[in-house]
Amino acid sequence: MLLKRLRDTMARGGSVEETLADVVRTVANEMVAEVCSIYLLRAGEVLELFATQGLNPSAVHRTRLRVGEGLVGDIAAHGRPLALDDAQSHPQFAYRPETGEEIYHSLAGVPILRAGRVLGVLVVQNRTRRQYDEEEIETLQTIAMVLAEMVAAGHIVSPNEVEQVDGLGLLPLRIDGVQLTPGVAIGRAVLHEPRIVIQRVVAEDVDQEQTRFEEALVAVRHDVDRLLEADDMQDGEQREILETFRMFADDRGWMERVREAIASGLTAEAGVQRSFDDVRTRLGQSTDPYIRERLSDLQDLSNRLLLRLTGRAAVDPSALPDDMIVIARDMGPAELLDYDRARLRGVVLEEGSALSHVAIVARALDIPVVGRAPDVLSRVEPGDAIVVDGDNAQVLVRPAEDILHTVHAAIDARAERRRKYAALRDLPSTTRDQARISLQMNAGLLIDMQHLDDTGADGIGLYRTEIPFMVRSEFPDVDAQAWLYSRVLDIADGRPVTFRTLDVGGDKVLPYVGTFGDENPAMGWRAIRIGLDRPAMLRRQLRALIQATNGRPLSVMFPMIAEVSELLGARRLLDLELERARRRGLAMPERLRVGVMFEVPALAWQLDSLLPHVDFISVGTNDLLQFLFAADRGNSRLAGRYDSLSPALLRLLHFVVERVRPSGVDLAVCGEMAGRPVEALALLAIGVRTLSMSPGAIGPVKAMIRSLDLNEATGFVTSALAQPDRPLRETLRLFAADHAIEI
Ligand code: PEP
Ligand code: MG
Numbered sequence: 001m002l003l004k005r006l007r008d009t010m011a012r013g014g015s016v017e018e019t020l021a022d023v024v025r026t027v028a029n030e031m032v033a034e035v036c037s038i039y040l041l042r043a044g045e046v047l048e049l050f051a052t053q054g055l056n057p058s059a060v061h062r063t064r065l066r067v068g069e070g071l072v073g074d075i076a077a078h079g080r081p082l083a084l085d086d087a088q089s090h091p092q093f094a095y096r097p098e099t100g101e102e103i104y105h106s107l108a109g110v111p112i113l114r115a116g117r118v119l120g121v122l123v124v125q126n127r128t129r130r131q132y133d134e135e136e137i138e139t140l141q142t143i144a145m146v147l148a149e150m151v152a153a154g155h156i157v158s159p160n161e162v163e164q165v166d167g168l169g170l171l172p173l174r175i176d177g178v179q180l181t182p183g184v185a186i187g188r189a190v191l192h193e194p195r196i197v198i199q200r201v202v203a204e205d206v207d208q209e210q211t212r213f214e215e216a217l218v219a220v221r222h223d224v225d226r227l228l229e230a231d232d233m234q235d236g237e238q239r240e241i242l243e244t245f246r247m248f249a250d251d252r253g254w255m256e257r258v259r260e261a262i263a264s265g266l267t268a269e270a271g272v273q274r275s276f277d278d279v280r281t282r283l284g285q286s287t288d289p290y291i292r293e294r295l296s297d298l299q300d301l302s303n304r305l306l307l308r309l310t311g312r313a314a315v316d317p318s319a320l321p322d323d324m325i326v327i328a329r330d331m332g333p334a335e336l337l338d339y340d341r342a343r344l345r346g347v348v349l350e351e352g353s354a355l356s357h358v359a360i361v362a363r364a365l366d367i368p369v370v371g372r373a374p375d376v377l378s379r380v381e382p383g384d385a386i387v388v389d390g391d392n393a394q395v396l397v398r399p400a401e402d403i404l405h406t407v408h409a410a411i412d413a414r415a416e417r418r419r420k421y422a423a424l425r426d427l428p429s430t431t432r433d434q435a436r437i438s439l440q441m442n443a444g445l446l447i448d449m450q451h452l453d454d455t456g457a458d459g460i461g462l463y464r465t466e467i468p469f470m471v472r473s474e475f476p477d478v479d480a481q482a483w484l485y486s487r488v489l490d491i492a493d494g495r496p497v498t499f500r501t502l503d504v505g506g507d508k509v510l511p512y513v514g515t516f517g518d519e520n521p522a523m524g525w526r527a528i529r530i531g532l533d534r535p536a537m538l539r540r541q542l543r544a545l546i547q548a549t550n551g552r553p554l555s556v557m558f559p560m561i562a563e564v565s566e567l568l569g570a571r572r573l574l575d576l577e578l579e580r581a582r583r584r585g586l587a588m589p590e591r592l593r594v595g596v597m598f599e600v601p602a603l604a605w606q607l608d609s610l611l612p613h614v615d616f617i618s619v620g621t622n623d624l625l626q627f628l629f630a631a632d633r634g635n636s637r638l639a640g641r642y643d644s645l646s647p648a649l650l651r652l653l654h655f656v657v658e659r660v661r662p663s664g665v666d667l668a669v670c671g672e673m674a675g676r677p678v679e680a681l682a683l684l685a686i687g688v689r690t691l692s693m694s695p696g697a698i699g700p701v702k703a704m705i706r707s708l709d710l711n712e713a714t715g716f717v718t719s720a721l722a723q724p725d726r727p728l729r730e731t732l733r734l735f736a737a738d739h740a741i742e743i
Pocket of ligand 2: 221620623
């Protein structure tokens with residue numbers, strides 16, 4: 001009845017004040033309370049009295065409490081109900097003379113929660129020392145849920161007012177993660193897998209809603225049973241997980257809670273959501289991994305039910321904010337690129353590691369990314385103000401004004417540093433003792449090419465050709481590829497460009513090729529292995545490259561070469577395409593350079609036979625590191641476990657440098673390591689003279705180079721490498737500090 005009356009109140013329309021006044025009057029009457037008040041959270045963690053029946057009307061919009069202050073603040077801070085027969089004797093009680101509340105002794109309040117987050121507080125008060133029972137608290141919770149949906153949907157507060165109360169219902173939060181890409185950005189949250197939004201909260205027909213719930217439950221159980229029947233689910237851990245999950249769908253306690261919620265007048269979807277919110281409020285604080293797992297099972301089950309009950313609406317891209325911070329569990333590079341780049345400011349992932357492709361793409365786009373941010377998906381609401389602070393590996397959710405000021409200052413300081421690096425643009429990349437270092441740039445999209453000019457890079461040391469393949473819905477034909485490569489060469493305007501042939505497979509999935517079903521994709525059928533097994537595909541790419549070159553110099557690099565024979569096979573395909581072009585009278589490349597990526601450790605012991613066949617070698621430390629240490633570059637639990645400045649990697653690279661040098665073959669490093677000043681210092685010290693990196697890294701690395709005495713560094717690193725095994729990071733930092741090297 002109460003819910004129906006509330007809905008009628010809403011339906012009547014009228015001003016915000018009238019609607020809220022009606023709501024508190026209705027609730028007070030129904031609950032036989034002398035006071036009913038609604039406090040809503042406003043920017044700056046302040047709970048403001050928005051409407052009251054019973055307290056002094058002049059206190060509306062005047063009475064404000066900080067979160068944690070007074071009983072109302074306490075309810076908001078902990079997100080849990082409070083019922084007191086003698087409120088004034090409670091240590092948290094804060095007396096506000098303007099409200100005239102001294103005559104009321106008992107108080108019951110519940111948080112206005114939406115998706116587990118506090119939007120405000122609903123309170124009733126009585127003169128007598130009344131003991132509010134559990135049923136009354138539950139009624140208040142149900143009303144609070146209706147209020148939450150109305151606040152979120154903008155039904156209570158007019159759009160104007162919503163703007164004024166930016167930050168409504170949002171508790172500030174700091175989440176620590178790890179830096180996947182540096183930089184700082186401010187924007188509004190977009191959940192990569194948007195949570196299901198409930199449109200209908202109040203039931204028209206309770207019986208019908210009960211039936212809808214039972215039907216959805218049967219359907220979801222059926223789905224899970226089907227999963228359990230699958231062949232690969234017959235034993236092992238996955239079955240156990242699924243069975244535990246299935247148990248929830250049979251859990252009587254939980255089902256009863258949902259049924260009771262529906263019986264109180266909620267729709268089936270609101271009932272499911274309400275029951276889940278209850279459980280989350282109770283268990284959400286737990287750090288016990290078992291409970292957290294169960295909670296996520298239950299979340300999954302609730303989501304499945306909600307999907308059934310609501311039919312998920314597709315996201316309309318035009319409805320996304322202009323300053324998007326995308327929040328996801330994890331995502332692939334193509335998924336990231338689905339977002340409008342002009343509006344994308346930053347990314348926060350619950351998982352992810354610095355070497356994953358999503359991070360590399362984000363770095364190329366100069367977008368800060370914080371990874372391994374615990375539970376961020378469930379702690380952020382779409383539209384929340386978010387600061388992604390990649391530099392300090394933290395995410396600030398709904399930050400307060402003063403914090404925003406500081407962050408803006410940090411963004412300005414960064415812009416200032418950039419100006420400083422921009423000033424280095426035309427200065428030579430030469431050490432203090434006159435060693436010339438070639439600084440090149442990694443690119444993968446046409447838009448990256450603009451950075452050639454603004455960084456002053458010598459050329460493109462690694463053009464990752466797969467990125468355009470990944471964002472398409474079908475395989476690009478030769479002409480489309482040739483057009484693209486030709487544009488790249490046009491923009492490079494004579495500066496060298498090294499095109500790497502398709503490096504798909506592993507974590508770089510082409511939607512139209514499908515997953516390859518490898519159990520261990522990084523070590524599976526990927527890169528040159530696919531190219532050699534599907535020569536038509538590789539040949540078409542080589543044809544496009546020759547066509548695009550149209551008489552200009554061409555530099556081709558083959559990825560993931562593990563054996564010399566693979567290079568020879570690839571080279572044969574290239575020769576066939578050159579021959580084809582010649583027969584057709586096309587302009588031949590003015591100069592042809594062929595090289596390999598050194599990513600698989602085995603190649604180190606084949607250099608003697610490899611070197612006569614290549615013009616250059618580029619070290620891909622991202623893959624090399626994962627194969628050297630047997631540590632998946634995309635596994636967030638292993639991120640940072642093995643240091644790229646470990647003697648193992650540096651000694652291996654030193655060995656390669658020494659072997660390659662007498663041959664005259666060029667050697668470069670193009671993995672992420674090359675773009676970090678301390679790592680770059682170590683690479684130079686062991687004899688590397690060409691580095692290729694994401695555009696944003698060129699300024700800082702050049703500043704390091706120009707402050708470096710390479711001779712001194714070489715001596716230092718050589719002797720440090722002779723020491724017992726310990727990463728060189730700390731010693732190199734101290735060395736840089738002692739010698740005023742900018743790192
Ligand atoms: C590497 O492996 O270091 C590399 C540069 O290639 P990618 O990151 O594209 O695999
Ligand atoms: Mg690689």
